[in-house]
Amino acid sequence: MxxxxxxxxxxxxxxxxxxxxxxxxxxxxxxxxxxxxxxxxxxxxxxxxxxxxxxxxxxxxxxxxxxxxxxxxxxxxxxxxxxxxxxxxxxAPFIEAKQTAEKLTSRDDRTLKLTLFSLQRYIREEQFANPFLEYDGLARLLDIICTAHGNTLAYALTALQNLMDLDYGWSTLDDAFIFKVVQILSSPSSLINVCRPATAILKKLVEADPLSSPGPVLASSSKGLASAVEGSVYRYGFSVVFEQMRKEERLLETVVSRLGSQETAMGQYSMMLINSLLAHASDERWEEFFARLERLNTRKAVIGLMSSHTSEDLTSCILDFQANFIRVIFRRKTSYVEPLEPSHYALLDVIWEGSGMHEEHDDETGEMIKWRKLGFDTEDIQEEFNESGLLGLECFYQFVQHDRDYFSKVIVEQVGRPKERRCPIAKASNEVVELLSEHWAIFAPGYSTSTAFQPFLLNFYKVHHLATEFFIRMWNESLSTAGDFTRVVALVRSQLKVTLRSENSREWHEVEHDFQEGYKSVRERQMKELEMDDDLLSKLPIRNLREKLYKESFEFVRQQRVHCLLQGAWFVNAVPPTSSHNREPARRPTRSWRFLRLDNGLRYLHYVDSAAKFQIRSGLEDLTESIEISQISEIATGTCAQPPNLLGDQNNDLPVTLLPSALSFSLINAHGDSMADQIAPDASRWADWTDGLNMLRRDGGHVASRETAGFVQALTEIGLKIKLLDLTGEMVEIPSGLVAGPPPPHSDFHFSEL
The missing domain is CATH 3.10.20.90 (Phosphatidylinositol 3-kinase Catalytic Subunit; Chain A, domain 1)
Known part of the structure; x- marks a missing residue:
């Protein structure tokens, strides 16, 4: 009718x-x-x-x-x-919510499945979610999750995942329920459609820590940690989730094993969970968590994905992992070595035992000689690792463990030489750590400026081993003496630059081959490089200055990118990609243009769609709709296509085979759904917005454009040259390091007032 x-x-x-x-x-x-x-x-x-x-x-x-x-x-x-x-x-939603809550108690499997299937969609709406919670719907949903299996469990978990898009209503999830989700995810027999929402729920709980709360937090008087306001969902975080993960040893193993899943979405969800855990790991459990990832060869699995994955969906997750690994390296490099710390002492003990040396006393001074036999300058281990930190100790330990016979043989050989001719192996190891940190710009725990895969970076310890062996060989072949240390360091720096070039396209065996190059050819190439280079840049104070300027440059570019988002811009509404779950032909967007602008609180991306561009007033009055920044889990690039005949008929179906635009990007939520598909008018606008949105993400992010990476590097180099003009113009000699004088003989002194 x-x-x-x-x-x-x-x-x-x-x-x-x-x-x-x-x-x-x-x-x-x-x-x-x-x-x-x-x-x-x-x-x-x-x-x-x-x-x-x-x-x-x-x-x-x-x-x-x-x-x-x-x-x-x-x-x-x-x-x-x-x-x-x-x-x-x-x-009305409130009636639908009441009926749905009542049906969740049904024992009829068919009725329950149909109810949960509808609940997945409706629960995202506040008009439905609020009465659903009032009718005790969450408690009934949790009961189903704890007892159901198969598709019923999958629908229930997805419904909860969708509810957690709201920033309220799920603060009652307790440890027992979190452990249940951990168990579900740990089971190798769990269906893929069960694992996906379970993984997303754990990720959301990890990110729901008090420090992420958009509102106020309360300070805990007992531990000095931030705690959530009563009733807030921001009461979980890494510590809460990891405590339940520790009870189920198989969880991390299962998650890592799923990185290589044939189901791309499953690998993507697993990678996102690992990235979230890395980004939010607490100080108390950080070492334990990363040690578990190392035992499971997580980095090796990610390196495998770099060459085997066939979907662009994983690219952003892999780049996020690289950025997180740089945080790991930086954290270890800035962690002090404590010789009395049991874990540090154990590493030092293995290194000493591997050398095959014995302690002895100097006949002239009576001082004990131990660590100096391995190539340190002093017996103060804490001071020797002051620059390279725990990272330096771990790299030296890995170098020893790789081939203990080789290490012992080299140490014996060096100790048997005259003092001036000995290669300071331990000192060389630390210097290689510095060179690798310099090469990969590990200057701050912020964002990685690499826009390509870096498999050699993820093999940091192996590259260190090869480079340290290369250092020793160059020392021996060039018949170096103690005064030649800086010269050999420059030689190794030159070789690293050549060996680690084009990292995303070279094979590992090529790296190993390059480190076997002979001294003569390496020296000849280095001499050509020195014609265009300056030995001044290799000095420690200059390297430290470069690190400082790099941080300042990155923050400057970040502020510039965010400022572009605050100003706003017009974009083309693109044809979204066809998902693996929906093979229907894509349809043209109903309106061709979209204006996007970030609010001053950096929490929402406001927008308006239009058939034609028009003058947008300042503020947000003209922008009727919005996307919450916290809902953006990924900024995927090169994902969507521009509709043909942009200004033509808007009702025609589009072919599935449209090619994605290089200037396109999509805002992906935790469910893997796209919240916006846009095409920038030019490369600069694309770089501003993709990198700006990435930089707003608290859980990490990476630079997507070479333009942004180039800006950071260019600003760093320009700033460095300007700073050096004040010194080199006056021909001031820059020392390689500063040596502190002896301490005062007594406390009878005071500081003068200037």
């Missing part, structure tokens, strides 16, 4: 002709052709519809939804009317 109605405010007949016609299907099967004035509220439209259809129940018991089940609200009704969307009259 079809009827006709007109829902308008007081306007002329001529104006009515301009109002689009929408189809509204009622609960009894009647279809009404309606002209709906976009200035009316949804409540007014529903009331008039109930009057026209002579529905006796209060109009507040009903609501409008699009055919896709999206709820029509005052915010999106204008868009639905203009796009001539097919609508349907349905129960």
């Amino acid at each position: 079809t009827a006709t109605a007109s829902f308008q405010s007081n306007g002329t007949h001529a104006r009515a002709q301009l109002v689009p016609t929408n189809s509204v299907r009622t609960m009894s099967g009647v279809t009404v052709k309606a002209r709906i004035d976009p200035t009316l509220t949804v409540d007014d439209v529903v009331r008039q519809l109930c009057i026209n259809l002579k529905i006796s129940d209060p109009h507040g018991n009903f609501a409008l939804r699009e055919e896709t089940d999206e709820l029509v609200t005052n915010d999106n009704m204008r868009k639905k009317i203009k796009s001539k969307a097919n609508l349907k009259l349905v129960n």
Whole structure:
């Protein structure tokens, strides 16, 4: 049955002709052709519809939804009317929520599955979620998760995952439930559609720590840690989740094993969970967590993904892992070596035992000689690792463990030489750590500026081993003496630059081959490089200055990128990619253009869609819709295509085979769904927005464009040269290091007042 109605405010007949016609299907099967004035509220439209259809129940018991089940609200009704969307009259969300909560107690498997399937969609709506929570729906949903299996469990977990998109309503999840999710995810027999939402739930809990709360936090008086306001969902975090993960040893092993899953989405979700854990790891459990990842060869698994993955979906996750690994390296490099710390002492003990040396006393001074036999300058181990930190100790330990016979043989050989001719192996190891840190710009725990895969970076310890062996060989072949240490360091730096070039396209065996190069050829190439280089740049004070300037440059570029987001820009609404779950032909966006602008609080990305560009006023009044920044889990690039005939007919179907634009990007949420698909007008705007949005992410992020990476490097080098002009212009000699003088003989002194 079809009827006709007109829902308008007081306007002329001529104006009515301009109002689009929408189809509204009622609960009894009647279809009404309606002209709906976009200035009316949804409540007014529903009331008039109930009057026209002579529905006796209060109009507040009903609501409008699009055919896709999206709820029509005052915010999106204008868009639905203009796009001539097919609508349907349905129960109001609060009625649907009550009925759904009641059905969750059903013992009929079919009824339960259908209810949970619908719940997955509806629970994202606040108008549904709030009454659902009031009717004790969450507790019933959790009971199902704890007892169900198969598709029923998958639907229930997905419903909870969608609820957790809200920043309230799930603060009652306790340790027992978190452990249940850990157990579900740990089971190798769990279905993929079960593992995906379970992984996403754990990731969300990890990120829901008090420090991430957009509101105030309370300080804990007992431990000095931030704690959540009562009732806030920001009460979990890494420590809470990891405590339950420790009870199930198989969890991390299972998650890491799924990185190589044939199901790309499963590998992507697993990678996102690992990245989230790395980014939020607490100081108390950080060492334990990373040690577990190392035992499971996580870095090796990620390196395998770099060459085997066939989907762009994983690219962003891999780059995030690289950025997180740089944080790991930086953290270890800035952690002091404590010889009395049991774990540090154990590493030192292995190194000493591996050398095969014995302690002895100097006949002239009576001092004990131990660590100096291995190539340190002093017996003060803490001071010797002052620059390279725990990273230096671990690299030296790995060097020894790789081939203990070789290490012992080299040490014996060096000790048997005259003092001036000995290669300071321990000192060389630390220097290689510095050279590698310099090469990969490990200057701060911030973002990685690499826009390509870096498999050699993830093999940091192996590269260190090869480079240290190369150092020893260059020392021996060049017949170096103690005064030649800096010269050999420069030689190794030159070789690293050549060997680690084009990292994303070279094979590991090529790296090993390059480190076997002979002294003569290495020296000849280095001499050519020195014609264009300056030995001044290799000195420790200059390297430290470069690190400082790098941090300042990165922060400057970050502020510039964020400023571009605050100003806003126009983008083309792109044709989204066809997902593996939906092979239907993509459809052209209803409007060609979108203006995006970040709010001053850096929490929401506001936007408006339009058929043509128009002048956007300052502020957010013209921008009617928004995306919450915290919901963005990934900024995927090169993902979508520009519709052909951009200004042409908007109703034609598009072919599936459209090629993605290099200037496109998509904002992906934790479910893997795209919240926005845009194409930038040029490469600069693309770099501003993709990198700016990445830099806003608290859980990490990476630079996606070479332009941004180039800016950071260029600013660093320019700043360094300007600083050096003040010194080199006056021919000031820059020492390789500073030596502290002896301490005061007594405390009878004071500091003068300047």
